[in-house]
Amino acid sequence: MKNSELETMRKSFNTVKNRSNTLKDSPSTKRLISRVCEIKKYSIENNGELLNQVCESFKRNGIDFKIVETADDALKIIDDLLVEYECNTIAKSKSNTLGEINLKDHLSNKNIDVVETDLGDRILQLKKMDNKPVHPTGPASHLNVENIAGIVNESLKVNVNPVPKEIMETVRHDVLKRLENANVGISGANAIASEEGSLVMVHNEGNISIVSLKDLHIIVAGIDKIVPTLEEAISVVKLETIFATGNYVTSYMNVISGPSKTADIEKKLLKKMYGAEKVIVILLDNGRSNAVPECLYCIGCGNCVVHCPVYNAVGNEFGFNNYLGGRGVAMSKFIEDDETCYDSGLYMCTLCGLCTLNCPVSIPTNEIIENMRKLSTDVGFYPKAHGTIKDNVSHKDSPY
Numbered sequence: 001m002k003n004s005e006l007e008t009m010r011k012s013f014n015t016v017k018n019r020s021n022t023l024k025d026s027p028s029t030k031r032l033i034s035r036v037c038e039i040k041k042y043s044i045e046n047n048g049e050l051l052n053q054v055c056e057s058f059k060r061n062g063i064d065f066k067i068v069e070t071a072d073d074a075l076k077i078i079d080d081l082l083v084e085y086e087c088n089t090i091a092k093s094k095s096n097t098l099g100e101i102n103l104k105d106h107l108s109n110k111n112i113d114v115v116e117t118d119l120g121d122r123i124l125q126l127k128k129m130d131n132k133p134v135h136p137t138g139p140a141s142h143l144n145v146e147n148i149a150g151i152v153n154e155s156l157k158v159n160v161n162p163v164p165k166e167i168m169e170t171v172r173h174d175v176l177k178r179l180e181n182a183n184v185g186i187s188g189a190n191a192i193a194s195e196e197g198s199l200v201m202v203h204n205e206g207n208i209s210i211v212s213l214k215d216l217h218i219i220v221a222g223i224d225k226i227v228p229t230l231e232e233a234i235s236v237v238k239l240e241t242i243f244a245t246g247n248y249v250t251s252y253m254n255v256i257s258g259p260s261k262t263a264d265i266e267k268k269l270l271k272k273m274y275g276a277e278k279v280i281v282i283l284l285d286n287g288r289s290n291a292v293p294e295c296l297y298c299i300g301c302g303n304c305v306v307h308c309p310v311y312n313a314v315g316n317e318f319g320f321n322n323y324l325g326g327r328g329v330a331m332s333k334f335i336e337d338d339e340t341c342y343d344s345g346l347y348m349c350t351l352c353g354l355c356t357l358n359c360p361v362s363i364p365t366n367e368i369i370e371n372m373r374k375l376s377t378d379v380g381f382y383p384k385a386h387g388t389i390k391d392n393v394s395h396k397d398s399p400y
Contacts, residue, residue: 001130001134001142001314001315001316001317004144005142005143005147005315006142006312006313006314006315008141008142008143008144008147009134009135009141009142009312009315010312012135012138012141012142013135013141013306013312016135016138016244016245016246016306017306017307018246019245019246019247020242020243020244020245020246020303021246022246023242023246023247023248024242024243029239029242032235032238032239032242033239033360033361035235036235036236036239036299036360036361037297037360037361037362039227039228039232039235039236040227040236040296040297040299040361041297042228043224043226043227043228043232044224044293044296044297045293047223047224047226050194050226050227050228051067051194051223051226051283053194053195054192054193054194054197054226054283055067056197057193057194057195057196057197057198058197058281060197061197061198061257061258062258062259062261062279063197063257063258063259063279063280063281064278064279064280064281065280065281065282065283066280066281066282066283067223067283067285068282068283068284068285068286069285069286070285070286071100071101071102071284071286071335074101074220074282074284074286075101075103075106077280077282078103078107078186078218078220078282079110081184081216081218081280082107082112082184085183085184085215085216086183087112087182087183087184087216088111088112088113088181089112089113089115089178089179089181089182090107090112090113090114090115090182090184090185090186091115091117091179091182091184091185091186091210091211091214092104092114092115092116092117092121092185092186092187092211093116093117093118093185093186093187093188093201093203093207093208093211094116094118094120094121094137094139094188094203094207095186095187095188095220096136096188096300096322096323097188097220097221097222097284098186098187098188098220099133099321099322100222100284100286100321100322100323100335101220101284101286102321103186103220104125113178115175115178115179115182116175117175117179117205117207117208117210117211118139118203118205118207119140119168119171119172119205120133120138120139120140120141121133121139121140122171122175123139123140123143123148123151123152123171124139124140126151126152126155126156126171127143127151127155128155132316132321132322133316133322133324134305134315134316134324135302135305135306135324136244136300136301136302136322136324137244137245137301137302138302142315145162145163145164145167146162148162148167149161149162149163149167152167152170152171156170156171156174158170179210182214183214183215183216184214184215184216184217184218185210185211185212185213185214185216185217185218185276186211186217186218186219186220187201187208187211187212187217187218187219187220188201188219188220188221189201189219189221189225189281190202190225190233190236190237190240190300191225191226191227191232191233191234191236191237192221192225192226192227192233192281193227193228193229193230193232193233194226194227194228194229195228195229195230196229196230196257197257197258198230198233198255198256198257199219199221199255199256199257199281200230200233200234200236200237200253200254200255201253201254201255201256202237202240202241202250202252202253202254203250203251203252203254204245204250204251204252205251205252206251206252208252208254209252209254212254212256212275212276213274213275213276214276215272215276215277215278216276216277216278216279216280217256217259217275217276217278217279217280218280218282219256219279219280219281219282220281220282220284221281221282221283221284222283222284222285222286222288223283223284223285223288223289224288224296224298226283230255234253236299237253237299239299239301239360240299240300240301241301242301242360243299243301243302243303243360244300244301244302244303256279258279259271259272259275259276259277259278259279260272260273260274260275260276260277261273286335287331287334287335287336288334290334291331291334292330292334292368294363294364294368295327295330295331295334295363295368297361297363298327298361298363299360299361301360302324303358303359303360304325304326304327304355304358304359304363304365305319305324305325305355306358307354307355307357307358308325308326308354308355309350309352309354310325310326310345310348310349310350311324311325314348317345317348318344318345318348318349319344319345320332320335320336320340320341320344325355325365326345326349326355326365326366326368326369327355327363327365328344329341329344329345329346329348329349329369329372330365330368330369330372332344333372338375338376338379338381339381341372341376341381342376342381342382346369346372346373346376346381347373347382347383349365349366349369351366351369351370352366353366
């Protein structure tokens with residue numbers, strides 16, 4: 001990342017810190033932290049049972065679903081659905097899981113127009129080069145208003161001024177125009193309630209509502225998003241909101257428990273009133289079953305990278321795909337392999353523990369990274385300097 005982008009990112013991160021600090025220490029937030037820690041621990045320990053339960057709940061609610069092992073499996077299902085719906089343009093909302101499976105690149109190679117509906121993600125999409133996000137909820141936090149105006153003007157062939165409202169209105173108009181004939185929407189989910197078979201999504205822009213109103217709504221979510229009940233799912237997303245944005249709640253909270261339907265005419269059930277006629281959930285494993293359990297406690301707030309000294313120094317070079325910072329490095333080992341973990345910044349981490357200190361669910365990322373380094377050396381992935389030292393020690397002539 002450029003120095004100017006790093007400087008803008010740090011300023012944005014300081015804004016997040018200032019907004020959230022007033023809420024983090026409140027008695028209600030402390031109670032919520034304790035509750036969510038228990039929820040995530042229980043949910044990961046009992047993931048198999050909850051997975052079975054949510055599948056039964058989906059059947060009851062009329063939600064189609066698939067459980068898949070790999071990213072390629074998920075992409076194959078999506079490909080088949082887009083062919084079935086003769087889709088050339090797809091409305092997409094912000095999702096780390098969709099970034100994990102590289103959905104945009106995959107569909108772009110098939111000449112399908114993937115339109116980001118989140119403003120920050122859309123700006124990065126228009127940027128084209130070096131467009132990796134820097135924060136889960138503020139993907140374009142490293143770009144200042146002049147940079148963004150330049151990106152929008154060059155990509156959309158307009159002449160917008162470097163004024164936030166003008167930029168927003170220009171991008172909004174372009175997105176809505178592109179989506180006029182789109183019949184498929186795709187999103188992730190912040191949490192999934194197994195008992196009710198409900199998927200919870202939070203957003204400020206209202207864009208997920210656009211995605212969910214298409215004929216087909218595809219939802220891709222990791223199996224680690226499943227919690228027992230809707231009340232517990234709400235607790236998780238509320239804590240995520242506090243630590244990610246500094247607000248108790250977002251502007252919108254969508255709870256999707258089935259396709260659109262009505263029974264207002266003689267109590268006859270009719271599908272597709274306004275929303276999707278079909279909802280399909282792709283539950284993704286992709287290494288999660290083999291992951292260190294604590295890695296899966298993450299609620300996606302991004303507070304770890306906001307406080308990480310390494311991330312603030314180098315930016316999104318430290319991490320894996322949309323999974324940023326030390327936790328992203330750790331997850332890369334299970335999603336990909338040891339080499340990817342090494343390349344994602346395994347030895348960048350200083351093991352300072354600030355990520356854990358500022359994590360609402362206290363993920364011991366520094367300890368996980370340290371253990372991974374030990375395992376990494378066993379399979380030959382370590383910095384060249386370390387190897388040189390090792391060789392010098394082993395070949396050193398010594399009387400002892």
